[in-house]
Amino acid sequence: MHNKMIGGGFKKVLYTLNTVRRIGVKDAAKALTAHNACKACGLGMGGQRGGMINELDEFPSVCNKSVQAQSTDIQGPIPLPVFEHTIDEFKKLTSYEIEHLGRLGTPLYKSKTSDSFTPLSWDDAIAKVVERLSTSAPERSFFYASGRSSNEAAFVLQLMARLYGSSNINNCSYFCHQASGDGLATTIGTGTSTVELADLGKSDLIFVLGANPSSNHPRFIHQLKNCRERGGHVVVINPAKEPGLVKFAVPKSAKSLLMGGNEIASEYLQPKIATDLWLFKGIAKSIIEHNQHDLTFIESYTNNFNAYVDDIKKTTWEDIQNTTGLSHTKIKQVADVYAQAEHAVFAWGMGITHHLQGVENVEAIANLAMLRGMLGKPGAGLLPLRGHSNIQGVGTMGVKPVLAADVLNAIEEKLNIKLPRDKGMDTMACLHSANEGNIDNALMLGGNLYAASPDSKWAERALDNIGFKVFLTTTLNLGHVYGCDNSESLILPVMARDEEHDATSQESMFNYVRLSDGGIDRLDNVRSEVDILSGVGERLINKNRFDFSVFKAHKTIRQAIANIIPGMQDLADIDVAKKEFFIRNRIKHTPEFNTPDQRAVFVVNQPGVKSESDHAFKLMTVRSEGQFNSIIYEERDSYRNTPHRHCVLMNEDDIADLGLKEKDKITLRSDTGVMQNLDVIAYDLPRGNVMAYYPEANVLVGQNVDVRSRTPAFKSVPVSVEPQVMIGTI
Numbered sequence: 001m002h003n004k005m006i007g008g009g010f011k012k013v014l015y016t017l018n019t020v021r022r023i024g025v026k027d028a029a030k031a032l033t034a035h036n037a038c039k040a041c042g043l044g045m046g047g048q049r050g051g052m053i054n055e056l057d058e059f060p061s062v063c064n065k066s067v068q069a070q071s072t073d074i075q076g077p078i079p080l081p082v083f084e085h086t087i088d089e090f091k092k093l094t095s096y097e098i099e100h101l102g103r104l105g106t107p108l109y110k111s112k113t114s115d116s117f118t119p120l121s122w123d124d125a126i127a128k129v130v131e132r133l134s135t136s137a138p139e140r141s142f143f144y145a146s147g148r149s150s151n152e153a154a155f156v157l158q159l160m161a162r163l164y165g166s167s168n169i170n171n172c173s174y175f176c177h178q179a180s181g182d183g184l185a186t187t188i189g190t191g192t193s194t195v196e197l198a199d200l201g202k203s204d205l206i207f208v209l210g211a212n213p214s215s216n217h218p219r220f221i222h223q224l225k226n227c228r229e230r231g232g233h234v235v236v237i238n239p240a241k242e243p244g245l246v247k248f249a250v251p252k253s254a255k256s257l258l259m260g261g262n263e264i265a266s267e268y269l270q271p272k273i274a275t276d277l278w279l280f281k282g283i284a285k286s287i288i289e290h291n292q293h294d295l296t297f298i299e300s301y302t303n304n305f306n307a308y309v310d311d312i313k314k315t316t317w318e319d320i321q322n323t324t325g326l327s328h329t330k331i332k333q334v335a336d337v338y339a340q341a342e343h344a345v346f347a348w349g350m351g352i353t354h355h356l357q358g359v360e361n362v363e364a365i366a367n368l369a370m371l372r373g374m375l376g377k378p379g380a381g382l383l384p385l386r387g388h389s390n391i392q393g394v395g396t397m398g399v400k401p402v403l404a405a406d407v408l409n410a411i412e413e414k415l416n417i418k419l420p421r422d423k424g425m426d427t428m429a430c431l432h433s434a435n436e437g438n439i440d441n442a443l444m445l446g447g448n449l450y451a452a453s454p455d456s457k458w459a460e461r462a463l464d465n466i467g468f469k470v471f472l473t474t475t476l477n478l479g480h481v482y483g484c485d486n487s488e489s490l491i492l493p494v495m496a497r498d499e500e501h502d503a504t505s506q507e508s509m510f511n512y513v514r515l516s517d518g519g520i521d522r523l524d525n526v527r528s529e530v531d532i533l534s535g536v537g538e539r540l541i542n543k544n545r546f547d548f549s550v551f552k553a554h555k556t557i558r559q560a561i562a563n564i565i566p567g568m569q570d571l572a573d574i575d576v577a578k579k580e581f582f583i584r585n586r587i588k589h590t591p592e593f594n595t596p597d598q599r600a601v602f603v604v605n606q607p608g609v610k611s612e613s614d615h616a617f618k619l620m621t622v623r624s625e626g627q628f629n630s631i632i633y634e635e636r637d638s639y640r641n642t643p644h645r646h647c648v649l650m651n652e653d654d655i656a657d658l659g660l661k662e663k664d665k666i667t668l669r670s671d672t673g674v675m676q677n678l679d680v681i682a683y684d685l686p687r688g689n690v691m692a693y694y695p696e697a698n699v700l701v702g703q704n705v706d707v708r709s710r711t712p713a714f715k716s717v718p719v720s721v722e723p724q725v726m727i728g729t730i
């Protein structure tokens with residue numbers, strides 16, 4: 001096993017410098033120092049303070065993910081002769097190769113019967129979008145956005161879709177953090193973080209639950225290191241022992257590099273995959289049994305505690321231990337650390353949400369926070385670690401199938417329009433509908449819906465069943481060439497955030513809104529997303545109902561957002577004041593919650609009935625160090641020491657029991673699909689649990705979703721591990 005690995009270090013510095021060198025020092029410096037929000041993860045950097053500076057004025061706040069994201073944008077246009085190749089030839093490229101063909105520099109069209117893309121003019125492209133949408137029933141279209149887009153583009157997208165008559169509007173969080181929003185809504189009445197970045201600096205305990213920030217939110221590691229340095233604890237709960245969470249050499253700190261890295265986790269629990277609810281009940285049980293809960297907080301600011309305690313008391317230690325694979329002693333150790341903390345923050349990632357009970361997992365975390373009064377005060381609270389840089393903002397702007405009643409009413413009143421009130425379809429429902437032949441059009445703002453979907457073969461068929469698809473994108477990805485063989489596609493090249501002619505805004509996972517200036521000129525035939533969407537809106541929607549030409553100016557959109565979306569009032573004068581801000585009423589430094597009686601609510605939840613399966617193993621799909629969402633930058637995973645992505649990571653005793661050794665070839669089989677020729681790699685995981693890389697392993701992930709958040713169970717897939725008999729050895 002590779003337990004000597006550490007995260008970060010000189011290798012990261014060298015990798016970043018090499019990337020900078022490859023894209024050109026001048027171009028990289030220009031992109032990194034411009035007044036724009038970081039394009040990668042949801043932690044948030046840059047903006048009006050200048051690139052590489054965070055909201056606490058810390059410099060340099062930058063990481064390799066940020067540089068990687070810039071590296072794809074700072075490319076020349078794909079030469080037109082490249083499009084003489086057939087779509088089947090494009091399919092032979094890897095995810096990295098297709099992204100690195102260059103920037104998309106011209107609109108592309110593929111007819112239903114063609115096997116290649118052809119460049120076309122912007123006028124023809126916009127005319128096609130308007131013609132297809134206006135000749136189809138609105139309920140047979142869907143609209144989708146990733147977290148790359150700005151608040152302004154997201155607001156225009158959802159407004160245009162609703163005025164057109166479709167509520168089938170959703171964003172990529174339905175495949176990642178939707179359960180966080182839903183679980184926070186039932187417990188504290190809000191859907192986002194209750195803490196700001198500064199709170200992490202005041203905490204003496206940070207829980208990192210089902211997340212691997214060393215690879216996915218690199219600057220978050222600094223907060224963990226700082227917490228340890230001031231004597232605090234970092235409790236990591238993750239089935240896999242991730243090297244970057246054990247020890248991390250912080251590239252910015254010479255001391256950290258020289259001493260070979262800082263210890264990050266003070267306690268590390270490795271429950272079996274999908275047993276989090278049991279573990280959280282175990283921690284609560286220990287706290288309650290030892291009278292370590294904060295009864296004053298509970299009685300003053302929460303409801304439903306008695307029902308919660310009854311349930312916890314009924315849950316037996318035997319069941320908790322058998323299910324999680326963790327001893328009572330180990331769970332009590334962590335509960336005691338929690339009991340001694342004065343300011344605890346609970347941070348979590350998709351290891352919590354990518355399950356059939358993702359919402360219940362989040363509710364159980366909120367219950368734990370309430371139990372010790374770790375809500376409603378500085379330095380303590382709840383923090384979902386969001387993926388893409390503006391995914392939270394896209395949701396705030398209303399890119400979702402059901403708008404909150406107050407937002408819907410405000411749009412109607414302030415813009416003097418009427419919108420449909422029916423519930424739209426979420427992402428999985430749209431794909432099912434497409435598979436059944438009930439979707440004519442899909443308009444997708446960024447992202448790679450094909451790669452992000454479970455059951456890849458089914459997703460490809462579903463997408464190909466959509467008559468006409470429009471993609472707004474900066475670069476090509478595999479989602480543009482899979483699922484288009486028998487249908488019509490249009491790919492429209494858009495400006496990256498730092499190229500926009502008009503400033504845009506973004507919201508971080510701390511509810512902090514940044515203004516990005518744009519203004520860097522790279523390509524001459526790309527357009528702003530807002531320009532494209534408002535252009536379509538102008539021609540699709542009768543001017544008497546709403547005149548989308550007013551929304552070509554981003555400032556006008558910001559005024560509308562400030563008037564309509566709760567907490568966004570400060571956006572109104574951001575163009576003049578240049579003052580970035582926290583969305584009002586979200587950060588909870590006092591114990592007043594957004595529920596009707598302002599009290600938080602304990603939720604009693606039951607772990608689901610264990611499903612019967614013939615498969616002996618449980619798989620979680622994971623991202624690698626050299627990856628951002630579905631974009632692969634490096635084939636090897638330098639933290640897990642895997643040479644390539646076509647491998648399965650598993651416990652060394654399981655490997656031995658199967659009569660295998662490292663590097664042997666195996667087949668992974670689920671009820672949904674098969675992956676062959678995978679290399680076996682030993683890894684510190686519980687017995688019976690395995691890991692493989694997302695999105696490749698999505699062929700194994702079924703279509704089952706968490707019934708409440710509609711999120712597929714990407715991290716809880718029953719699989720069989722089959723030794724592969726090599727031809728010639730029989």
Ligand code: SF4
Pocket residue numbers: 038039040041042043044045061062063064065066217218219220
């Ligand atoms: S941690 Fe996230 S927001 Fe900060 S620089 Fe890295 S990718 Fe950007």
